[in-house]
Amino acid sequence: MKKSYIILIMVIAGFGISNSCKQSFLNVPPAGSLDQTLMQTPEGLDALLVGAYSMIDGVTGNVSTVNGFWETTASNWLFGSVRAMEAMKGSDAGDQPDANSIQTFSEDATNSYLNDSWRMLYESVSRCNQLILLTGKTLTAGKITQDQADLYVRQARVLRGWFHFEAWRMWRDIPYVDETTDLKNVSNDADVTAKIIDDLTQGTTLPPNMEAIGKFNSTVSKVLLAKALMQMKKDYAGALPLLTDVVATGVKPNGDSIGLDPAYGPIFDIQNRNDLEAVYTVQYSVNDGSGANNSSAGEVLNFPYKGGASPGGCCGFFVPTQEFVNSFRTAGGLPLFNHAYNATPVKNDYGLAANKTVNADNLAFTDPGFVPDAGPLDPRLDWTVGRRGIPFWDWGLHTGQDWIRDITTSAPYTAKKAVYQKSQEGNLTDISSWTPGYTANGYRLIRYADVLLLLAECQIETGNLAGALVNINSVRARAANPAGWVKAIDATGKPTSAPAANYVITTYPTLGTPANARQILQMERKLELGMEGHRSFDLIRWGIFVDEVSKVLAYEKTLPWGSKTYGNASLGPEDVLYPIPQRQIDLSLGKIKQNPEHQ
Numbered sequence: 001m002k003k004s005y006i007i008l009i010m011v012i013a014g015f016g017i018s019n020s021c022k023q024s025f026l027n028v029p030p031a032g033s034l035d036q037t038l039m040q041t042p043e044g045l046d047a048l049l050v051g052a053y054s055m056i057d058g059v060t061g062n063v064s065t066v067n068g069f070w071e072t073t074a075s076n077w078l079f080g081s082v083r084a085m086e087a088m089k090g091s092d093a094g095d096q097p098d099a100n101s102i103q104t105f106s107e108d109a110t111n112s113y114l115n116d117s118w119r120m121l122y123e124s125v126s127r128c129n130q131l132i133l134l135t136g137k138t139l140t141a142g143k144i145t146q147d148q149a150d151l152y153v154r155q156a157r158v159l160r161g162w163f164h165f166e167a168w169r170m171w172r173d174i175p176y177v178d179e180t181t182d183l184k185n186v187s188n189d190a191d192v193t194a195k196i197i198d199d200l201t202q203g204t205t206l207p208p209n210m211e212a213i214g215k216f217n218s219t220v221s222k223v224l225l226a227k228a229l230m231q232m233k234k235d236y237a238g239a240l241p242l243l244t245d246v247v248a249t250g251v252k253p254n255g256d257s258i259g260l261d262p263a264y265g266p267i268f269d270i271q272n273r274n275d276l277e278a279v280y281t282v283q284y285s286v287n288d289g290s291g292a293n294n295s296s297a298g299e300v301l302n303f304p305y306k307g308g309a310s311p312g313g314c315c316g317f318f319v320p321t322q323e324f325v326n327s328f329r330t331a332g333g334l335p336l337f338n339h340a341y342n343a344t345p346v347k348n349d350y351g352l353a354a355n356k357t358v359n360a361d362n363l364a365f366t367d368p369g370f371v372p373d374a375g376p377l378d379p380r381l382d383w384t385v386g387r388r389g390i391p392f393w394d395w396g397l398h399t400g401q402d403w404i405r406d407i408t409t410s411a412p413y414t415a416k417k418a419v420y421q422k423s424q425e426g427n428l429t430d431i432s433s434w435t436p437g438y439t440a441n442g443y444r445l446i447r448y449a450d451v452l453l454l455l456a457e458c459q460i461e462t463g464n465l466a467g468a469l470v471n472i473n474s475v476r477a478r479a480a481n482p483a484g485w486v487k488a489i490d491a492t493g494k495p496t497s498a499p500a501a502n503y504v505i506t507t508y509p510t511l512g513t514p515a516n517a518r519q520i521l522q523m524e525r526k527l528e529l530g531m532e533g534h535r536s537f538d539l540i541r542w543g544i545f546v547d548e549v550s551k552v553l554a555y556e557k558t559l560p561w562g563s564k565t566y567g568n569a570s571l572g573p574e575d576v577l578y579p580i581p582q583r584q585i586d587l588s589l590g591k592i593k594q595n596p597e598h599q
Contacts, residue, residue: 041143042138044134048127048131048134049152052156055163057282059072059293060120071113072117073297075299075532075533076533077298077299077302077318079117081533083102083103084545086320086535087324088318088320089102089103089565090302091315091405091406092406098112104567107578107579108598109581110581111581114578118167118584121163128156129156129160129177135149155215158224161202161224162224164176164195165227165232170578172577173580173595175187175192175592176196178195185591193228193232196228200225203225204218204222206218211254213283217252219251220280222245223246226239230457239458243451247451256276261276261448262478262481262483264379264485265485267444268416268417270440277444277448279451281442284439286430286431286440287431296443299418299441300435302315302317302419302437303435303437304316305404305405311393311437312435314437316404316406320414321562322555325411329341329377335524347373352369352370352401354369355369356369358396365489365491366491372387374502375502380479381501382485383417383484383486384530388400390486390501391489392419393419394423395422397489410561411562416531417532418439447529456468469511472508472524482499522542526538545576546573546575553570577595578598
């Protein structure tokens with residue numbers, strides 16, 4: 001980015017900070033004559049555009065959050081994964097207490113995580129609207145062409161649509177705010193779905209090649225529009241041609257090809273963050289002078305809690321649940337359904353102290369105190385979850401509860417997909433802050449496998465089971481490639497050719513009935529996309545959130561750590577949506593109403 005862009009963005013941010021404590025973020029006073037001088041130029045518009053795109057990761061100093069950026073991050077690890085109980089909050093009960101109520105379905109309208117998320121999303125919307133307004137003025141002044149203006153506006157509108165959609169998934173009854181909205185009279189008394197879809201549709205006319213990996217192009221916009229049609233309207237027939245076209249002709253925003261990587265595991269290597277599989281990656285950077293704010297600040301808590309001997313060394317959040325781990329059990333190479341996998345839970349080391357033999361580098365290569373589960377497992381488990389006795393990237397063997405902050409409130413597992421390798425520390429992690437957990441491992445907002453499974457879902461709902469079978473089996477066949485399996489390590493810590501566990505996975509001969517096909521598709525998304533922030537929204541779209549999560553909750557309560565963590569937690573239909581933050585209701589002077597489920 002040019003130095004002039006940075007200066008302009010800092011000026012814009014300064015105006016935002018000066019007003020942020022005075023009133024709602026929806027009400028942004030004019031910034032003097034700034035837009036008449038510096039900003040009414042192509043360079044000024046580019047700076048505003050960069051500022052709008054910078055909000056995608058959910059991290060900005062312009063919104064001073066109560067906690068950090070983990071409650072607003074694009075990866076949705078708390079709202080999309082912990083809420084669906086594929087993960088626990090982890091850590092200990094006293095750290096980030098407002099996250100405790102979200103994982104136990106007991107949050108109320110004063111929860112700071114909810115208010116920070118709302119503020120972040122509507123600050124993002126505000127930036128898009130400022131760009132649209134200034135584009136019009138710059139066009140009128142004759143400083144850009146109509147084609148240039150259209151390109152700015154289309155990007156601003158698809159971004160605005162995405163930010164509104166994120167808010168809609170959380171609260172449904174939200175205000176829609178565009179560049180014509182009277183900011184003194186913002187309310188949430190209308191259905192906003194058509195406006196969100198119209199904004200997202202604008203992005204589908206963007207060029208395929210935007211000549212920048214971090215921008216939205218027509219391919220990305222088609223996927224986002226398809227997601228919105230499926231989530232908001234159950235419009236599978238409308239989403240189908242969009243996803244079909246993405247598979248047939250889609251490209252990355254910089255024009256590069258997209259497709260399934262041949263092997264599963266390497267997808268999550270930081271160095272591969274923009275590889276073939278990544279249709280769109282939220283871009284993170286490190287050691288760039290930003291104080292780690294351009295890195296994975298939203299995921300910085302989600303590392304094992306053992307300083308020096310484990311990646312990050314802090315803070316023990318985002319712990320996979322036992323029920324989720326059990327989901328990877330296979331029989332004849334296929335998953336078990338209806339929670340039957342819980343009858344043969346994957347072995348864990350709860351209650352066992354670390355007992356390891358180490359080499360000169362202090363990496364655990366043997367663990368005579370524990371033998372991992374010998375039963376058949378889907379190989380994607382060990383790229384999603386760190387568990388004792390299995391190699392964890394190049395850190396040696398995972399030592400189970402030895403890496404857990406508080407085993408009384410956490411399962412003895414750690415998240416893995418976003419974690420860096422030991423060999424990458426200081427290079428692809430930020431060395432300017434308090435932890436190396438700030439990484440360049442950008443969040444894969446859209447993976448190609450996600451696109452194939454969304455397409456399969458549309459095919460099932462429109463009667464094309466044969467097409468859905470092909471797409472589901474493509475994803476499973478990739479997972480079955482031994483080149484993408486975690487490998488056992490020898491006494492020197494080097495990978496061998498042997499798999500680290502008993503991996504057994506095959507493709508489906510048939511999907512059976514439409515009901516069976518839905519069940520298969522739903523399980524495949526759980527296994528393929530686990531711990532990537534999708535699960536809650538998937539379950540809500542399918543109308544099974546309460547039923548499915550209630551069953552997981554009942555099982556987790558039978559476990560030593562689960563009984564303490566979840567206590568008397570329960571959930572009902574009111575927990576599908578979050579309460580609208582009371583602070584926002586108050587700032588609107590009551591024009592914004594609480595959604596009916598939480599009145």
